[in-house]
Amino acid sequence: MQPALRGLSAESGVTTLFALPDGIHMRCVAFAEGAEGPLRVDGLSGELYPAHAGATSRAYFGMLGPRDRAALLYSRPMARFSERTVVDPALLEERFAEVRRDGHAYSEGEYDPETAALAAPVAVGRRAVGTLSLVAAADALRPRRGELVAPLLRTAAELGRLLTPAARPRPASRG
DSSP states (O other): OHHHHHHHHHHHSSEEEEEEEETTEEEEEEEEOOTTOOSSTTOSTTOEEETTSSHHHHHHHTTSOHHHHHHHHTTSOOOOSSTTOOOOHHHHHHHHHHHHHHSOEEEESSSSTTEEEEEEEEEETTEEEEEEEEEEEHHHHGGGHHHHHHHHHHHHHHHHHHHSOOOOOOOOOOO
């Protein structure tokens, strides 16, 4: 996994992170810093991203079924982290629909006011199991957003293949 993250960071020049679901959050479990340097002094491992705020979470939660998403998101108060944080359920559902339509999510300042993220679901088979994100200062990521979608989607698919269990051989029949 780490070689794929480092490769995407080298290609994009920005930090790449892989996150897994953790209740109503996504948790960064691996990352590779881009040429622009670290986003956080203490690194990103273990950082939690709320389900309703930002592309890293939206790329995963947008792939859940409506009932699962409703049970996780709309039965609790949603914190506002900046003026861009979406807390209206109808607007969130529109953003989740964009993920299903486009295959990725983009956010600026929804969780961290100075940061933007471009994220894609990582799937094993047809089931999303996590997200792959490119994160950087909004001014650095915004102008490159379009050109980074293809490498992001390619690497997310590669991670999905890496996470797919190998087919098990069938036991020989006794005959």
